Amino acid sequence: MSDVFDRLKNKARPTVPARDTSLAKKENPEKLNDEITKSSHSINEEEKNLPIPETTKDNASIIPQEQQADLPQTVRRTIRLDEDIDTKLDTFCNTEKITRDNFIEAAFLACSQNQELMQEILKEAKKRYHQRKQLGEQRKFKTLEKKINS
Template identity: 65%
Template sequence: MSDAFDRLKKKGIRPTVPTRDTSLVKKENTEMLNDEMTEFSHLKKTQKQDFIPSEGLQDNAAIAHKEQQSDLPETVRRTIRLEEDIDTELNAFCTAKKITRDTFIEAAFMVCSGNQALMQEIVEEAKKRYQQRKQAGEQRKFQTMAKKINT
């Protein structure tokens, strides 16, 4: 019995691997980086203002690009569930018109927002569909529960 215990004890000993350096900056380069930082920190204020590095020009271009992008509307990613037939028809329609489903939904909402009668009709249809999906979900839940009970 003690022989088996000794074998298990020996098997539990694993070789060790030396730890590796996961730092982003190697130790040799840190002194050089610190020297560069202190070199600029000793400049006079007037010299600092006159000094414009090439990276600063790139930063200005990046800021201008961000300002242009701020004018653009922000989008949000969502997933939607559609009936299989409607999904197929919508994909075919959007492909034929060379638009995306997202832009079609956005445009449809914008047009409906301006037409209250159309919006009301759509809301009523949506409520009917919501009730149908709710009932279908409950039926699927009961079917699943019945399967689990019978097995």
């Protein structure tokens, strides 16, 4: 068994020469950097004469710092759903023109205000959890069986 690992470790891997990923030719990098800096820091004559839009003047389009602190922070998660439920949830959300995330948030908030409904949902959730746990263990044992028999 270790002979196989030794062969894999010692196997020569093909190499590829490094490629030039720069966007500009490197004829004179100092001159190029100076030109980039000058152009990025200078304002065109046309831009100087343009009127400043009202939204920029009064910052109406920018959210004030105090309001930014009040906005909820979101977290990205991945969820796995039963195939039928996934299809039904997609159809429902598309019909109602909402996202899954909004529906899940609203459903949780509604359930947290109704303890009887929350207990009913928890009962169903725990039942589904145990079913999935058993299915996962069955798949694991089938995989182990295949590895042992081959």
